[in-house]
Amino acid sequence: MELRQLKTFKTVAQLLNFNRAAEILNYSQSAVSAQIKLLEEELGVKLFERLGKRIALTQAGETLMRYSQKMLDIEKETLTEVSGWKEPHGSISVRIPQRSELIICLLF
Amino acid sequence: MELRQLKTFKTVAQLLNFNRAAEILNYSQSAVSAQIKLLEEELGVKLFERLGKRIALTQAGETLMRYSQKMLDIEKETLTEVSGWKEPHGSISVRIPQRSELIICLLF
DNA sequence: TAAAAATACTCCATAGGTATTTTAT
């Protein structure tokens, strides 16, 4: 699992479309396809239901989405935090992506 | 920034020794050196003070260490969470790596 | 010197692209 793959996954999961995700990420469609395939193989689960033209997140995909967002949020924070700014500050993020699922993250 | 690099960085930061980190990670010493160098270039900061035989974490390195641990913890949780187990459960982790720096992370 | 990191170089695995095929609408 690499952050590059999670960024691709997140984009696909939001758009529910490999082609458009590829455009936005400046990848070819097959590159996106390959990244998702690798993720699915590593995790041993399907992340998307392939319904012909339509795709949908599986349960595992929904879960990965939450964790991906968390990791990518932290990556972003890391980039600003490590490369400069030493003023004391923090962040609180709360998300409820689905009923009964709650993520709270405090960093200070 | 990729998780692979953060794992390497974390190991080096703990051992404060590129050679031993390489052994543990099954990398060559130069591979470890290259990964750290890439990270430093991407972040635009030195992560270690090179003091001849000894190395030490810089301030930026200390900061990256905290974030790396967080991301790697989440990665680990993702692997178990996405690949199976649907029993409701959660985790709370609290670390105080340095005076005045506190990380609380709740996931449930 | 000795011990450890940096560097020069080489090589190969894999990430990505193009073109095509498959599949469901």
Place this chain on the structure above:
DNA sequence: ATAAAATACCTATGGAGTATTTTTA
């Protein structure tokens, strides 16, 4: 017939190894 993902194939980049040099304790 169309739109989108999977697949086959090829290429090139960059990640990793070996060997060597540099550094400083």
